[in-house]
Every structure is written in C-alpha cells, then in structure tokens.
Amino acid sequence: MQVQVKTSNALKGSAENSKLKTFLSSEFIYNYKRSPTAIIGSIITIVVLLTALIGPFFTVQNPYDMSTIDLSDAYKPPAWIEGGDSNFILGTDQQGRDILSAIVYGSRISLIIGVAGTLFASIIGITLGLVSGYFGGRVDALIMRMADIQLSFPTMLIALFLMTFFGRGIGNILIALCLVGWVRYARTVRGETLTVKKKEYIEATRVIGLPNFKIISKHVLPNVFTSIIVLSTIQVGSFILTEATLSFLGLGVPVTRPSLGMLCNNGFKVLYSGLWWVSIFPGLYIMLIVFGINLLGDFLRDELNPKLK
Amino acid sequence: MEKILSVNNLEQKFDLNRGILDKIKFRNGRFIKEERIVNAVNDISFDIKQREVFSLVGESGCGKSTTARTIIKLIEPKGGTVKFKGNNITNISGNEMLKYRKKMQMIFQDPYASLNPRQKVIDILVEPMLFHKVANNLQEAREKALDILEKVGLRPEQATRYPHQFSGGQRQRIGIARALAVEPEFIIADEPVSALDVSIQAQILNLLMELKDEFNFSYLFIAHDLSVVKHISDNLGVMYLGKIVEKGSKEHIFNNSLHPYTKALFSAIPRLSGTNLRKSKGIEGEIPSPISLPSGCFFHERCPYMKPICREVMPEEKEVEKDHFVLCHLY
Amino acid sequence: MNKLLEVKGLKTYFHTFKGTVKAVDNVSFDIHEGEILGVVGESGGGKSVTGFSVIRLIDEPGQIESGEIIFNGTNLLKKSESEMNKVRGKEISMVFQDPMTSLNPVYTIGEQMDEVLLLHEKLNKHERRNRCIELLKDVGISNPESRLKNYPHQFSGGMRQRVVIAIALAANPKLIIADEPTTALDVTIQSQILKLMKKLVEEHGVALMLITHDLAVVSEMADRINVMYCGKIVESGYTREIIENYTHPYTEGLLNSIPDIDKDKSKLNTIPGIVPNMFDLPKGCNFSPRCKNCQDICLEKEPKLTEIGENHYVSCHFPLRKEAN
Numbered sequence: 001m002q003v004q005v006k007t008s009n010a011l012k013g014s015a016e017n018s019k020l021k022t023f024l025s026s027e028f029i030y031n032y033k034r035s036p037t038a039i040i041g042s043i044i045t046i047v048v049l050l051t052a053l054i055g056p057f058f059t060v061q062n063p064y065d066m067s068t069i070d071l072s073d074a075y076k077p078p079a080w081i082e083g084g085d086s087n088f089i090l091g092t093d094q095q096g097r098d099i100l101s102a103i104v105y106g107s108r109i110s111l112i113i114g115v116a117g118t119l120f121a122s123i124i125g126i127t128l129g130l131v132s133g134y135f136g137g138r139v140d141a142l143i144m145r146m147a148d149i150q151l152s153f154p155t156m157l158i159a160l161f162l163m164t165f166f167g168r169g170i171g172n173i174l175i176a177l178c179l180v181g182w183v184r185y186a187r188t189v190r191g192e193t194l195t196v197k198k199k200e201y202i203e204a205t206r207v208i209g210l211p212n213f214k215i216i217s218k219h220v221l222p223n224v225f226t227s228i229i230v231l232s233t234i235q236v237g238s239f240i241l242t243e244a245t246l247s248f249l250g251l252g253v254p255v256t257r258p259s260l261g262m263l264c265n266n267g268f269k270v271l272y273s274g275l276w277w278v279s280i281f282p283g284l285y286i287m288l289i290v291f292g293i294n295l296l297g298d299f300l301r302d303e304l305n306p307k308l309k
Numbered sequence: 310m311e312k313i314l315s316v317n318n319l320e321q322k323f324d325l326n327r328g329i330l331d332k333i334k335f336r337n338g339r340f341i342k343e344e345r346i347v348n349a350v351n352d353i354s355f356d357i358k359q360r361e362v363f364s365l366v367g368e369s370g371c372g373k374s375t376t377a378r379t380i381i382k383l384i385e386p387k388g389g390t391v392k393f394k395g396n397n398i399t400n401i402s403g404n405e406m407l408k409y410r411k412k413m414q415m416i417f418q419d420p421y422a423s424l425n426p427r428q429k430v431i432d433i434l435v436e437p438m439l440f441h442k443v444a445n446n447l448q449e450a451r452e453k454a455l456d457i458l459e460k461v462g463l464r465p466e467q468a469t470r471y472p473h474q475f476s477g478g479q480r481q482r483i484g485i486a487r488a489l490a491v492e493p494e495f496i497i498a499d500e501p502v503s504a505l506d507v508s509i510q511a512q513i514l515n516l517l518m519e520l521k522d523e524f525n526f527s528y529l530f531i532a533h534d535l536s537v538v539k540h541i542s543d544n545l546g547v548m549y550l551g552k553i554v555e556k557g558s559k560e561h562i563f564n565n566s567l568h569p570y571t572k573a574l575f576s577a578i579p580r581l582s583g584t585n586l587r588k589s590k591g592i593e594g595e596i597p598s599p600i601s602l603p604s605g606c607f608f609h610e611r612c613p614y615m616k617p618i619c620r621e622v623m624p625e626e627k628e629v630e631k632d633h634f635v636l637c638h639l640y
Numbered sequence: 641m642n643k644l645l646e647v648k649g650l651k652t653y654f655h656t657f658k659g660t661v662k663a664v665d666n667v668s669f670d671i672h673e674g675e676i677l678g679v680v681g682e683s684g685g686g687k688s689v690t691g692f693s694v695i696r697l698i699d700e701p702g703q704i705e706s707g708e709i710i711f712n713g714t715n716l717l718k719k720s721e722s723e724m725n726k727v728r729g730k731e732i733s734m735v736f737q738d739p740m741t742s743l744n745p746v747y748t749i750g751e752q753m754d755e756v757l758l759l760h761e762k763l764n765k766h767e768r769r770n771r772c773i774e775l776l777k778d779v780g781i782s783n784p785e786s787r788l789k790n791y792p793h794q795f796s797g798g799m800r801q802r803v804v805i806a807i808a809l810a811a812n813p814k815l816i817i818a819d820e821p822t823t824a825l826d827v828t829i830q831s832q833i834l835k836l837m838k839k840l841v842e843e844h845g846v847a848l849m850l851i852t853h854d855l856a857v858v859s860e861m862a863d864r865i866n867v868m869y870c871g872k873i874v875e876s877g878y879t880r881e882i883i884e885n886y887t888h889p890y891t892e893g894l895l896n897s898i899p900d901i902d903k904d905k906s907k908l909n910t911i912p913g914i915v916p917n918m919f920d921l922p923k924g925c926n927f928s929p930r931c932k933n934c935q936d937i938c939l940e941k942e943p944k945l946t947e948i949g950e951n952h953y954v955s956c957h958f959p960l961r962k963e964a965n
Contacts, residue, residue: 369826508893511898511909576831577831578901579854580860583859586831
C-alpha cells in the first residue's frame with residue numbers, strides 16, 4: 001500500500017511541477033518574447049482590462065450616479081485646451097459628465113458584452129459544430145444549411161433586425177450576438193472535427209468501444225480547442241464593435257448604462273457644435289481595445305493554428 | 310487448433326457520391342446517373358487459428374487495411390460474415406459488440422496520429438481499463454498501466470509525459486501498450502512498423518513476438534513489406550484489388566509461390582545482394598482503379614501469363630496442395 | 641574518373657529555441673561523374689540535410705556554417721543567390737520523396753516541364769515541346785503528346801514520380817539529388833522507378849546522389865555508399881565492401897535488423913536504444929550509447945574518419961574485422 005501511495009504521489013507531484021516549467025520553456029513563450037505585435041497586443045489588452053477592473057476606484061465621478069454630476073461642469077474641453085479643467089482631463093459632455101470616467105465605466109459594459117457574448121456564442125457554436133462534424137449525415141446537413149442561410153445575410157443586418165425585435169437591453173444584446181456569432185464557431189469546429197475524426201487515436205477509442213459522448217468530449221474537443229481560442233480572441237473584438245455599432249444606432253444598451261458606442265452616439269449630436277471630444281475619445285478607445293485584441297489574436301493564430309505552420 | 314476468427318465472403322464498398330444529387334452528371338449534352346462505388350474488399354474468406362499470426366500482404370489500395378477495419382467493425386461490412394470464436398459479430402449492435410471489443414484490439418500504423426496529443430501516457434492506458442472494468446479502481450488501473458508500460462519497454466517515470474515527448478518507436482510502444490490494456494486475445498496490427506526506422510522496426514517486431522509468446526495472442530498482421538511478413542507470420546494471404554489471390558502457410562508462399570502476382574512481388578523486392586533488380590523482369594503497369602474493376606481476373610492486364618479466359622472469367626479459388634489456395638486459371 | 645562534386649568539412653546547423661542541432665557536422669565526401677552514390681541512415685541522420693545543403697536549399701533556422709562544396713571546380717558556397725539559381729535545375733536537379741506534393745496541382749505537366757526548359761535552355765516553343773515529349777518517352781510514359789496536357793492529379797503516384805524525374809532531367813543536369821525517391825511507392829512500382837533511374841543515369845551520364853533509409857535499395861543501385869548517423873558519415877566505401885565487409889558497428893546493426901527475405905531468422909538482432917537527442921549528443925562517439933563494443937575511449941574521444949581499405953573509410957575506434965585489412 002505504502003508503495004502504491006508513493007507512486008501515485010510521485011506521478012502527481014512531478015506532473016504539476018513540470019507543467020509550469022515546460023510551458024515557460026516552450027516554443028510558444030520563446031516566440032512570444034520575440035514578437036513585438038504579441039507584446040504590444042497583450043500590453044494594450046492588459047491595460048484595458050485593468051482599467052475596466054480597477055479604474056472606477058480612481059475616477060472623479062460615477063457617471064451612473066446623478067448626485068456626483070454637476071450640470072455647471074458641462075461643456076468643459078479637455079484639460080490641455082483653454083477653458084479646460086484639470087479635474088476633467090478629457091473634458092465633459094453636455095450634462096457635465098466627465099468623459100474619462102464615462103469611458104472607464106463604458107469600457108466595462110463593452111468588455112462584459114464582448115466577453116460574455118463570445119462565451120455564449122462559442123458554447124452554442126462549439127456544440128453544434130462538434131455534433132455536425134462528428135456524426136455527419138443529415139444532422140450535419142441540417143446544421144450547415146442553417147449556417148449557410150444565416151451567412152447569406154450581413155451580420156449587422158441580422159443584429160439590427162433582432163434588436164428592433166427584442167428591444168434595448170444588455171441581455172437582449174447578448175442573445176442577438178449569440179444568434180449571429182455561433183455560425184463561425186460551428187463552421188470552424190466542424191472543419192477541425194472532420195480532420196480530428198479521421199485520426200487514428202479516434203479510431204482507437206472506437207475500437208475500445210467508448211460511447212460517442214465520451215469520444216467527443218474527451219478526445220475530439222481538446223484537440224480542436226486551440227482553434228477555438230484563436231477564434232474567440234478575434235470574436236471578442238468583433239463583438240465589441242458590433243455592440244458599439246448597435247448602441248451608436250440607438251439599438252443597443254439602455255441609456256442608463258452607456259457603453260462606449262453609446263458615448264459616441266451621445267457626442268455625435270454635439271459634434272458639429274464644436275464638442276468633438278465627447279465623441280472622439282470613446283471612439284478612439286474602442287479602436288484601441290479592438291486593435292490590442294486583434295494583435296494578440298493574430299499572434300495566437302500564427303502560433304496555435306497548426307495548418308499555418 | 311481452434312479458430313479465433315473466421316471471415317467468410319466479406320465485402321466492403323464505399324459510395325463516393327454522398328447524396329443523390331452527386332450522382333447526376335452532365336456529360337455530352339445529357340444528364341446521366343453515375344455510380345461511383347469503390348469496391349474495396351471483394352468477397353474474401355480466411356480463418357485465423359488460435360495463437361497464430363495471419364498476415365494480409367499487398368500494395369496500397371489492395372484493401373488490406375479496409376479488411377482489418379471491417380473485421381473490428383470500425384466500418385460496417387456490406388456483405389459476408391465475420392465470426393469471432395464461433396460467434397457471428399457481423400451485424401450485432403454497438404452494445405452487444407462491447408464484450409468483443411474487450412477481446413480484440415488494434416495497433417495502428419502512424420505512431421504520430423494514433424495517440425491523443427492531449428492525453429498523458431498513463432491516461433491513455435487507464436481509460437480503456439476503467440471502461441472495460443479490467444481494473445476496479447483508478448489505483449489498480451494505474452498499477453496495471455505501469456506494469457504494461459514496463460512490458461513494452463518504457464520506464465514508469467515516463468508515464469506522466471505527453472505523446473509528443475516520445476520518439477516514433479516509443480510512441481508505437483505506447484500504442485501497443487494501449488492495445489494490451491484491456492487484456493485482449495486477438496490483436497489486429499495495421500502496418501505497425503512501416504512508419505519506423507529499420508533499427509526501431511526490428512525492436513518493435515521482436516516486442517510483438519515476445520508479447521505473443523507471453524500472452525498467447527493471435528494476430529492479424531497487415532503489411533506491405535514481404536520480408537517483415539515472412540519474419541512474423543505463420544500463414545498469410547496475398548491481396549490484390551480487394552481479393553485474396555493466394556493464401557497458405559509461410560512455407561507455401563515463400564518457397565512455392567504460384568500466383569503470378571505473388572511472384573511479381575517477390576521479384577520486385579530490392580535485395581542486399583544487389584542483383585535482384587538487374588535480373589528480374591518485374592511487372593508493367595499499375596493497380597487498376599477499384600471503382601471500375603477489370604473484367605475476368607483482376608490481374609489479367611498486368612499478368613505475363615495471360616490466357617484468353619482470364620479476360621472473361623474470374624477464376625475460382627483452388628486448393629493446389631493442402632491449405633494452399635490460389636486464385637488463378639493457370640492451376 | 642573526374643570528381644564532379646567534392647564536399648569538404650560541411651557543417652549545417654539549425655539554431656532553434658531549444659538549442660543548436662548539428663544536422664550535418666563536418667561531412668566530407670565526393671561524387672564522380674556518372675556515379676551513383678547512396679546515402680543511407682535512419683531519420684535524423686542528416687542525409688536529407690546533406691542533400692539540400694549541396695544545392696543550398698536550407699531554410700531558416702538552418703544555416704550552412706562552414707565547409708566547401710566544390711562542383712565542377714567552383715565552390716557553390718561562394719556563389720550569390722542569383723548565380724545559384726542558374727545551377728539549380730540546370731546543373732544539379734532534385735527528385736523529392738513525395739510525388740503527390742512535388743508537382744504544382746494547378747499547372748499541367750507540360751507547363752511545368754516547359755518552365756524548366758524556358759529557364760535554362762535556349763530553345764524555341766516547338767523545340768521545347770519536342771524535348772518534353774522526348775523526355776516523357778524516356779521515362780516510360782505512353783502517349784506523351786496527350787499526357788502533356790494533363791494535370792498532376794490525373795497521374796498515379798508512380799507516373800507522377802516518372803514526371804518528376806523527367807523534369808529533373810529536362811535541362812541535362814550533371815548531378816541529380818534524389819531524396820527518398822521511392823519511399824512513398826509500392827514495391828512493384830518502386831522496382832519500375834529504380835530500374836528507370838538506373839537506366840537513365842547510364843544513358844545520360846548523370847551522377848546520382850540517392851538518399852534513402854533502405855539499405856537494400858542502395859545495394860541494388862549504388863556504386864558507393866555513405867552511412868550517416870547523427871549528422872556524421874560513420875562509414876563510406878564501395879557498395880559490396882559496405883554490405884559484405886562492413887566495419888562500423890552501426891552499419892552492422894542496420895544490416896542485422898532488416899528481416900532478410902532470403903534468410904530465416906527467429907529473432908531479429910536489434911540496435912538497442914534510440915537515436916540520441918540531437919540537442920544533446922553524447923561526448924565522444926555519437927554511437928557509443930548504443931554500441932556493444934563501447935570502450936572508455938569511445939565515451940571521451942570522437943573517432944576520426946580513417947581509411948582502412950581501398951576507398952573504405954570508417955569512423956570508429958574499434959572497427960570490426962580490423963585484422964582482415
């Protein structure tokens with residue numbers, strides 16, 4: 001018994017120790033350190049995430065809390081322009097809201113929608129893709145024709161249609177994003193599944209007699225996961241943009257919870273009366289977020305996608 | 310000796326047209342319905358006795374791997390019967406098949422594709438053990454797995470590594486270990502050494518033979534390399550275009566080969582003596598497409614001894630001497 | 641006979657994140673005009689990299705570190721890339737392992753052959769077409785006129801390899817480097833291709849560097865053999881000499897581990913262990929961890945390639961059957 005425990009402990013211990021070590025000395029990390037795009041991309045992404053996470057503790061106002069907003073602060077330009085206030089570095093809008101604070105709070109909403117939308121869309125898409133690719137036949141035909149039909153419409157058109165139908169709201173946006181986003185997952189995962197399915201290690205599990213559910217979840221899914229990660233990074237960026245567009249058009253988040261797109265919309269009304277900062281800064285911030293995420297996504301795609309190697 | 314496996318009139322076909330729409334083709338101004346069926350295995354029969362190594366040998370596209378996959382029911386047979394220890398397993402359901410799955414296992418060709426890259430070696434072995442209840446709990450399964458790894462020549466500390474940390478030969482050892490995990494009686498080895506370097510190939514062949522002596526396995530060995538087949542088998546069948554053209558004991562085939570295709574195979578092998586290619590005539594042409602099979606004997610287009618009848622009639626299997634069968638009009 | 645190619649002290653290293661792989665380490669050999677040189681060894685032996693180094697087709701992270709490759713009196717390593725392009729395909733051409741991927745699927749074989757002729761020969765359109773037909777006939781393809789218009793996928797594997805050989809011969813090269821040309825083919829097709837290559841080499845007076853893992857193929861084809869292990873030549877000599885009077889334990893091991901169809905062996909003799917990690921080669925002789933005659937000196941000092949018979953070189957401290965010489 002003693003010996004048994006020892007062997008199993010030895011198995012466990014050595015595995016955990018070596019995992020981090022092998023990861024740190026892996027080719028992935030080696031290439032990461034030599035890729036300026038990857039480093040810039042991850043720095044931007046980390047800064048953006050940190051800002052959204054802890055930024056609200058440092059802002060001068062809470063833009064959702066009317067009591068912290070003073071109408072007399074309205075129409076202040078950015079601090080470096082004459083008439084600016086050093087409290088409001090990026091200026092204020094027509095209601096006296098600090099643009100910087102609004103951006104920090106708005107980016108939270110944008111990021112949450114981007115990440116959660118990706119998560120839900122991926123769960124639906126991955127499941128359908130796995131089923132479609134593994135079983136083939138009629139199920140496959142049905143799912144893929146559904147995908148084809150959906151892809152024959154512009155994504156934005158479907159999203160707009162859904163949002164007019166559902167009405168504003170974060171939950172509704174997530175549903176809309178899921179409904180437009182699953183297709184890419186389903187198609188990618190199906191393609192990968194078809195490749196993996198032909199591998200001899202899948203045949204080996206069938207020779208053993210494992211049930212299909214186990215084969216799919218334990219043997220197929222882990223082997224298509226890298227392409228899911230790559231797709232997800234890019235998807236987060238594109239969902240943030242979709243949400244921004246919807247909100248800009250007034251079909252997205254409710255007015256009480258302004259996302260970055262909503263802020264742009266706000267400022268758009270006063271853009272021609274000289275208050276350019278209200279709209280431009282949130283817009284630039286969206287660009288920065290998506291740029292950072294896409295840089296990271298590009299690196300991951302080059303590194304993790306075995307087909308490109 | 311008792312038969313462990315008997316295959317009778319086995320057939321396997323694949324329809325290349327996936328739907329009805331694929332079948333309709335536009336040719337010369339008309340729509341025609343075109344069937345594109347690959348006749349991979351055409352009516353073959355053989356028996357494997359207990360503790361025997363039976364080999365199927367032939368060139369690529371002759372249907373030997375398809376035969377193996379049909380026997381182990383990775384693909385459903387289109388005709389004929391497969392009996393395992395007297396039980397007909399041809400058309401039984403997946404659940405009924407489970408108890409036979411435990412008894413028959415497979416070793417694959419490509420050591421780089423046959424192991425799940427995301428699974429540790431120990432998990433590759435433990436999973437089938439627990440599934441088939443060869444071990445009662447994880448602890449016992451791990452103990453057994455380490456034992457098996459030692460038998461195939463791997464060290465216990467290598468058990469927690471992932472497949473990519475091993476060389477081709479070591480991976481093939483892991484593949485063999487996985488087949489052993491459920492304690493089978495019959496193993497199908499599909500070209501287990503053809504992807505390996507010669508020095509490693511010899512190690513794996515020796516290992517397979519040692520394991521056979523230790524566990525009393527029977528093997529169905531699929532190979533294209535006649536010298537490997539000669540080394541390992543007791544009986545063998547030579548396949549050409551989905552047919553067994555000659556079958557018999559090792560002595561029959563290697564000392565008294567009768568079928569013109571078998572002879573052609575022998576004359577094509579490069580030898581260390583360095584004189585074979587210069588002397589031999591070899592055969593012309595290449596294997597015809599299994600989609601449109603030739604009429605008569607499948608080999609007649611390449612056969613140096615072709616007679617008029619060969620073009621018309623498929624020869625019957627003839628027992629030329631005891632247990633030595635040939636499919637040829639010459640005999 | 642004149643030396644066509646002389647390689648001296650060639651070193652090709654790959655600098656990767658795990659360290660440096662000495663894929664070819666201080667290799668010297670030569671090929672005479674019209675000669676077939678077989679290069680054998682297992683995967684990782686450096687035989688393919690040697691072949692690619694000769695025509696300088698080494699990609700990042702690989703690099704030819706030092707050495708001389710003297711072809712027809714000039715050092716190829718001193719040539720510029722554009723000068724090298726005139727050598728590749730014209731003076732030295734290559735036949736690759738996989739006939740399925742070495743032809744471009746979107747061009748007809750006629751166009752692909754034409755391209756080589758256009759680049760290296762001064763012929764008009766009509767002459768080029770005739771030359772293509774002649775070449776296809778040479779490699780045993782029937783109806784060459786109509787086959788010129790076919791795409792690679794319309795050929796079987798064996799036929800494709802014939803086309804690849806025809807393309808290799810197109811510009812009348814002096815040397816063909818064939819990297820495992822028959823490994824992907826079936827035995828009956830392999831024997832057809834090998835016979836064809838032998839015939840063409842004799843007819844055209846081309847030299848052939850035949851890289852393969854199969855000792856039997858080499859003994860059927862080659863005049864001389866280089867046996868490579870871990871980036872070094874361990875034994876080199878005339879074919880019969882290597883097969884019958886081998887002196888390096890690795891050569892012996894390779895020969896013994898082949899199941900010989902002409903002999904009955906109950907158990908194969910194997911070389912124990914595996915090819916060492918190329919990032920971490922043993923000190924001393926690379927073969928020492930697997931060698932049954934390993935002595936103390938083998939673990940310390942790397943053996944030098946020394947001549948032990950006529951044109952028979954071995955790199956071993958304790959060559960087998962030393963007494964015979």
